[in-house]
Amino acid sequence: MTSALTLNHYLIVSGLLFALGIAGVIIRRNALVIYMALEMNLNAANLALIAFSKFNRIIDGQILVFFIIAIAAAEVAVGLAIIVALYRRKQSISVDELTTMRL
Amino acid sequence: MNIHDALFWFFSIAMLACGLLVIANRNPVTSAMFLVLLFVFMAGLFLLLEAIFIAAIQVLVYAGAVMVLFLFVIMLLDIKASERRKFKILGVVGGIAVGLAFVWELVIILSQPIEPLAGGGAELHGGLEEVVKPFFAHYMLPFEVTALLLLVAMVGVVLLSKKELK
CATH class of the missing domain: 1.10.287 (Helix Hairpins)
Incomplete structure (x- = not known):
């Protein structure tokens, strides 16, 4: 079965998703949704890595994606804990109101 | 068009639509649900790229663990009141501008095909x-x-x- 898909098809999808993620980080004011947009960015990078791994026939791309997923899970846990701590202090998670460094 | 290509277009378009809905939705719970869908469609794309193990990990860790964490925090915080606020016009314009600039760069870079490296081993099966x-x-x-x-x-x-x- 021959497929007409090239590396560029996957890279374009990955890039469009990354652009959506960036736009989401800038547009949204809710810290949680900003976090979700960041997860979209990480996934876009994962797609590009796996596409390169497949078309170059080098396994290292998939291994890098494995590490990214493991670290993203840790990052989400810590980030959400920080958001919860912020909400306890300020009763808000809108980034417009979180303008000082000290809690 | 064979089944492989048809699946690619389906997964890609559905995934980008979910991405748009994640950032366009007012309610964070709805955003989170569309994010779960996005992760599942992304796992479908991984399967098309024959990364079977990574696709399984994607569903287990992202669609499972990470999103449960997100939903827990959304429900813990009870942020109904703070979410009714409107988007700032400057933020919306700036966000769309940065996104479009990125897409423009993408068009410039990807207008000529990227050739795979000459090296590399046998066909991967993931x-x-x-x-x-x-x-x-x-x-x-x-x-x-x-x-x-x-x-x-x-x-x-x-x-x-x-x-x-x-």
Whole structure:
């Protein structure tokens, strides 16, 4: 079965998703949704890595994606804990109101 | 157009639509649900790229663990009141401008096809053995450090979640 898909098809999808993620980080004011947009960015990078791994026939791309997923899970846990701590202090998670460094 | 290509277009378009809905939705719970869908469609794309193990991990870790965490926090915070606010016009214009600039760059770079490298081994199949073997050889140290990082993150989360931060 021959497929007409090239590396560029996957890279374009990955890039469009990354652009959506960036736009989401800038547009949204809710810290949680900003976090979700960041997860979209990480996934876009994962797609590009796996596409390169497949078309170059080098396994290292998939291994890098494995590490990214493991670290993203840790990052989400810590980030959400920080958001919860912020909400306890300020009763808000809108980034417009979180303008000082000290809690 | 064969079935492989049809699936690629279906997964890609559905995934980008979900991405748009994640950032366009007012309600964070709805955003989170569309994010779950996005992760599942992304796993479908991984399967098309014959990364079977990574696709399974994607569904288990992202669509499972990470999104449960997100939903827990959304329900813990009870942010109905703060979400009714309107978007700032400057933020919306700036966000769309940055996104479009990125897409423009993409068009410039990807207008000519990128040739795969000449090197590389045999055809990959993304099975468990193929992906996991390097963890016991070349990637031993990063793998162990990742385990340590997960432990540190867990301790950090427990500390941050205490009632009084000191």
